[in-house]
Amino acid sequence: MSDNANAGTMNPNQKRIVVGMYKNTKSSTKVFKSPFQDIPQPTFDLFKDEIQDNLNKILVDGDLSLPGKSFIDISRQLAIPTETSPTEGHQLYDFTSQHVVDFANDVTTHISKFKNVDQIGSFWTDISSKINEISISFSPLSTKSNRLPLLRSKFEDVIKTNLESTLPEFDRVCDIIIKEYNNNRTPENFETEKLAFNFVKDSGLFDEVFLPKLIQSVVDRIRDQVDAAFEGPLHEYLSQAVSLVQSEINDAEPFISPSSLRKLQRELYNLIFTSKFQQIVKVGLPVIVKEKNADSIKICVNLAKETDKINEFVRRLSHVFEAEADCFNLENPIAHILDLHRTMIMFNEAAQFSPEHIKTIRSSFDKGFNNLPDVAARLLAIEVNREFITGQVSDETLEHLLDVFKILSYKDVFVSYHAYFLAKRILLMKKHTVDDDLKFMDNLRVLCGPEYTKPLRMMFEGLKQSLEVMDALRSEKSIPKWFSCVMFSQESWPGIEPCDAIIPSQVLPHLQAFENKAVAEKKKRIMHSLQLTRVKLEVKGVKGIKTIKCNGLYASYLLAFNDVPSMLVSQISKATKIDQKDVEEMTEILKRKRAGNLILLVHQMVRINPEASVESGALNIAFSFPPISQKDDEHTKNAIMQNRDNQIDAMVVRILKFEKSLDREDLKLRLKDALKFRMDDEMYEKRLNSLNKRQFIKLDASGCVNYI
Incomplete structure (x- = not known):
């Protein structure tokens, strides 16, 4: 159809x-x-009596064996709006929710009877099962379209309101649960305690009332243990404290949510770190840096991040590096600086600092190192010489030396000293000893440009040409193996002056052969200088000295006694053509115990001491190189210090003019961050007292600095 x-x-x-x-x-x-x-259309009145009976059986009698499907079916039918009865579902919801509200009010009256966690847990388990059955059975009534909350939510709202009105009673129940949690920390009690925890979670007052009480109880319980651990070494304390916190977090994990765990963890971190922050950064940080304890730094950084102290921690750590880098009172400050630089890199890698934090630490390190910039430059050149003279410099050491060079303020001072020591190393005439120098020079050229390394390049060019001349002479067998010579340009070493001293006959022919070859092949004009020569003399007739290593001037001085055994100083000067002042200076050096008392001066007559002796039988006389020309260092240093005093005064007034009053320690930290140079505690106190006397500021007994 x-x-x-x-x-x-x-x-x-x-x-x-x-x-x-x-x-x-x-x-x-x-x-x-x-x-x-x-x-027939289903209506609320049709099912009202059946619903009433079943609600009583569930909520009053606790009978959960009723077929829940019947409630769900009724809810689904009445939840569908019809043309004739659009509010049937609302009538059912209002009817059922009133029973739930009455049930919640009755439940609240039983709370005062709780004595232990067993009662709390079992009672709430029974209540939860009843209200869950009701809520699930009538869940079709609560849809997004009708905007009716689940009956369990309705129940929990009433419970929360009632508990808020009887808060002391709820506090008592919380104390019972917390006491049991803290005293019986064994897996056997976990299930019972978890059931009791369900009550406070469903109460609606968990975050507001229970969790703060729980956290405070845990903090109070472990506080003495934390304080006792803090009396020991910091690295041990940090390890123990973090382990203790992790143990508490693991114990709490079965009972509370991840968000609540984070709150507990934060408060425990505040206990072990924030509450002891000042002691850690003042006393502990310098020790950690000196001991190079990267594990402790990593722990501190993690704790600082968790407690929002990371910026302040990095700031205080940078001050420690600044103080450690100002180390020029040590015996070998550059070795300390290199070691400190390695520590800084190791800490950066371990703690994973942000680029901004790395910059802060590096800036303070630079500030401390350049507190005496001229001294820093000179000492770095000395350290480079000490490392390079062995001819065995590792790539890591070379990298660290370059990193320290990068932060030098007075790079021009460094290159002067570096050239000075380079010339000494070049005089060894050993190719392997200058390989590292060549690599170092290439890096300096990349960093500072070709003009900066010009004096160094000229020295290497002189060495190269000298070796070429020597190789040519040796191939011709014009000179013996023991003789070698090197040429320096006058520009690369302006302090060298031509020497008028008589060149010993044993050396003169070979020196002339070298000069003739250099003039012919390299088109060089040669001037001799015995001051930079290295000579080894064989000694006869002296009891305790068999060989002497010295420069050409000392060699000429000593060889003069082969012809005349005893002479006046003036006679020695005349015989050798060495300036009389230089002869007097050499005489003073050679008659000292350090030189084995090689020279005797009796009635102004100078002679060789046949009883002279040194421990090894080999006397080494230190080379006396021409000094590097320097400016009036003392005047410059005084001007720098005066300028720094003025900068500190101006910055103190500037900060206090805005802040009006600051704690003495806080002001010092602000100044350290603001100034471009290192300010130690002595300098800080001196400037405060000066400003106080001049009535720019006022220092009070409470430790505050006030602006006038």
Whole structure:
């Protein structure tokens, strides 16, 4: 039969079929009218008595064996709005929710009877199972479209309101649970305690009331243990404290949510770190840096991040590096600086500092190192010489030396000293000893440009040409193996002066051969200087000295006694053509105990001491190189210090003019951050007292600095 035929026989007032079907009101799909008799529409009144009986059985009798499907089916039917009864579902919801509210009010009255966690847990388990059954059974009534909350939510809202009105009683229950949690920390008690925890979680007052009490109880319980551990070494304390916190977090994990765990963890971190922050940074940090304890720094940084102290911690750590880098009172400060630089890099890698924090620490390190910039430059050149003279410099050491060089303020001073010591190393005439120097020079050229390394390049060029001349002479067998010579340009060493001293006959022919070859092949004009020569003399007739190593001037001085055994100083000067003042100075050096008392001076007559002796039998006389020309260092240093005093005074006034009053320690930290140079505690106190006397500021007994 066609649709049109059916349509002609249907009653236009016939009801739509609704049982087992769903009408999509947003769809244009037609809903067929029933060709059968009318089906009665379900109503709330139809099920009211049945619902009432079953609610009583569940909430009052605790009978959960009823088929929940019947409630769900009724809820689904009444939840569907109809044309005639659009509020049936609301009537059912209001009816059921009133029973839930009454049930919640009754539950609250039982809380005062709780004596232990067993009672709390078992009672709340029973209540939860009842309210869960009701909430699930009538869940179809609570849809997004009708905006009705779940019945369990309704129940919990009433419980929270009632507990807030009887807060002391709820506090008592919380104390019972917390006491049991702190005293019985064994897995056997976990399940019972978890059931009791469910009560406070469902109370609506967990975050507001229970959690703060729980956290405070844990903090109070471990406080003495933390304080006792803090009396020991810092690295041990940090390790023990973090382990203790982790143990507490592991114990609490079965009972509270991840967000609550984070709150507990933060408060425990405040206990072990924030509350002891000042002692850690003042006393502990310098020890950690000196001991190079990267593990402790990593722990501190993690704790600082968790407690929002990271910026302050990095700031205080940078001050420690600044103080450690100002180390020029040590015996070998550059070795300390290199070691400190390695420590700084190690800490950066261990703690994973941000680029901004690395910059802060590095800046303070630079500030401390350049507190005496001229001294720093000179000492770095000495350290480079000490490392390079062995000819065995590792890539790591070379990298650290370059890193320290980068932070030098007076790089021009460094290159002067470096060239000075380089010339000494070049005089060894050993190729392997200058390989590291060449590599170092290439890096300096990259960092500072070709003009900066010009004096160094000229020295290496002189060495190269000298070796070429020497190789040519040796191939011709014009000179013996023991003779070698090096050329320096006058520009690379302006302090060298031509020498008028008589060159010993044993050396003169070979020196002339070298000069002739250099002039012919390299087109060089040669001037001799015995001051930079290295000579080894064989000694006969002296009891305790077999060989002497010295420069050409000392060699000429000593060789003069082969012809005349005893002479006046003036006679020695005349015989050797060495300036008389230089002869007097050499005489003073050679008659000292350090030189084995090689020279005797009796009645102004100078002679060789046949009883002279040194421990090894080999006397080494230190080379006396021409000094590097320097400016008036003392005047410059005084000017620098005066300028620094003025900068400190100006910055103190500037800060206090804005802040009006600051704690003495806080002001010092602010100044250290603001100034471009290192300010130690003595300098700080001196400037405060000066400003106080001049009435720019006022120092009070409480430790505050006030602006006038």
